[in-house]
Amino acid sequence: MELPEFAPGMVARVELTVTDADTAQALGSGDVPVLATPRVLALAEAATVAATARQMPGGVTTVGTRAEIDHRAAATVGRTVIATATLAKVDGRNLTFDVTVREGERTIADVRVERTLLDRQRFIEKAQGQ
Structure with a gap:
């Protein structure tokens, strides 16, 4: 497997406009109608995938291996939040x-996401027990 070269700084x-389906009530992570922490994490991961997508060769993918989240503020239904991912560190196949x-100038969450580069097909086969 030929690994792509990624440089810190990518x-x-x-962005996401919060809907009822994105709330803690809908996702079962709480009982309030605000952006759910699991949805914040999913948005953060989507931003990390987008950061590497243009340089990702066929047959290679990344999978999330670790995440740390500091969910600082609530975002209500109808608000638009933007996740900005910056590649901070490259260590072999591991990307941090x-x-x-953010919602406007307000920080909703800070997230650190670690992903690992791997052969997509081999990963799927292993996950299926083949």
């Missing part, structure tokens, strides 16, 4: 991203 952004999730 950046990508994804710092992600900030």
